[in-house]
Amino acid sequence: YDEQPRMTSERGNLVFHTGSARNIEFRTGSQGKIKINEDDLTELFSQIRKNKDEILELKRSSGILQNVPSQVTLINSKIVSL
């Protein structure tokens, strides 16, 4: 069975194995949920994606601020030379 994906019991642990190049898939109906103890996996997955998007947005907006410190230094030197 080694190469086949399988669900087995090992010393009381329940183990889902995928063989090489084969998958194990869990498919719920359109309104079904995947739950891990109390957590709804779908919600957690959408949180992962939301986090990813917000990080992108933050990177973009922090990119704009990138050259501010050098500008401030420049201004300071201008003021001193006045």
Add this chain to the structure above:
Amino acid sequence: YDEQPRMTSERGNLVFHTGSARNIEFRTGSQGKIKINEDDLTELFSQIRKNKDEILELKRSSGILQNVPSQVTLINSKIVSL
């Protein structure tokens, strides 16, 4: 049979199905873990939440910096007009 949970092999993949509006759930005892290869799922979930919180914090602190570029531009124009 549509509503019966089902386990099938599809081209060597092992697939667990449930009907519409039916869930797939994974439940461990109080001290059991859900492990994905070497990772503990609970830790990963708490990492998702921690990421979310830190993104919020970053957004707050980057909000404060939002008007810095325009201030710098204003100062620059003031200096020029001196």
Add this chain to the structure above:
Amino acid sequence: YDEQPRMTSERGNLVFHTGSARNIEFRTGSQGKIKINEDDLTELFSQIRKNKDEILELKRSSGILQNVPSQVTLINSKIVSL
């Protein structure tokens, strides 16, 4: 009796259980995937880690900008006093 793993069906929901202090584990072969509906579990978890790293990077770069607002305020007061 509760130490053996079970796959149960509860009103059409499919539930995987383990006893106390027993794990549920997902082990992927070199090219095998665990898929939850359309999502690849391993990819989502690597996304969590990527998010974490990028947040760290953002915190570092936003730390550099931390004292910019006070510098701008200082410069403004200098200009006024000129």
Add this chain to the structure above:
Amino acid sequence: VYKQWIPNTNFENASNWDKGRIPCANEVVLFKSNEVISVFVQTTHSLMDMYLPLTGEFIMAPGAGFAAFDGSWDPGCDTGSAVSFTDAERYRWYDPSVWHAATSLEDLEQGNYIFAVDEERVPCQYDDVIFQPETSFRVNVDSSERMIHLRSISIMGQKFTSDMALADYMQSSSALRQFHGNSTFQVTNARCPDKSGCECGNAGEHGQICAALFGDNGTQCPALVCKDPFQPIGHCCEICGATISLEYTSGFDIRQYQNRLQHTFLSLPKYAGVQMAISKVRKPQTFLGIVPRASVPVVQIVLLDDKTGSQTGTHAEQLAEDIMHDIAEHGDTFGIVTGTMQVATGSNSSGQ
């Protein structure tokens, strides 16, 4: 006495499948949608397609599991045919044919089962009931008294000797799949306090026990070759053979007397084919032979043999006579007042 439940709903039990064998990898495995079931799985099975019940459980032994089938050829298997798990609802607690009885766990393991009248083939109030570890099962526990009294009950390796622990277990989802019906269990952890023996306590379920034994298709008692067969108390059918009914004093010890019969008579080569059941039963008293009055406890010895035709029951009769002589000589020392014998053989019939 230990009573062990025989049927199981294990995945690997060929008799649980409509084809009389466990499913092969390229078959469609069907569990009925509405069948509530607990299935113990002992090994790993490759499968193509399996429909699970809406409510049920698969208990996985170490190393057990389900694997995807890679589509390779499986000899002797019709691709795509369906194999169904058979109805597990049909097994009833009060069916004498689903229990093994033995006087020790060792005997139970070695298959040294004891013979008993039908009522006592079902667990009695001072019995230890065993559902074997590593098996799943489903039992209908409907009873007219809605209560089943036992000494203890062992389920999946766990022995319950107190009502509280058992009540806890009975709330578990496994228990709800294993037991269905209107009865609750009471376990006392107590042995029979009377050395002269205790009644089994199943007399109130006699009708149900015999109905279960005959089955839904109304099987009746087997035809007998002896003249005037009779029905021992607690038994569903008339028999050929012998019974002895003992009146006893407070000094009577049923275990001690049973051992004597065992060692003095049943161990003799000539009685190798004779089976004996001994227990305390409640004998209905008749007044003027017609009107049932109060009942009295007696100790009933039932003897059956393996003889056929005109020899049917003759060895049982011989043993009964030996026992009657023994009672006449030594009955006092065992606390036996009188013995009454009844026999029916293929060669003659008599009653005393």
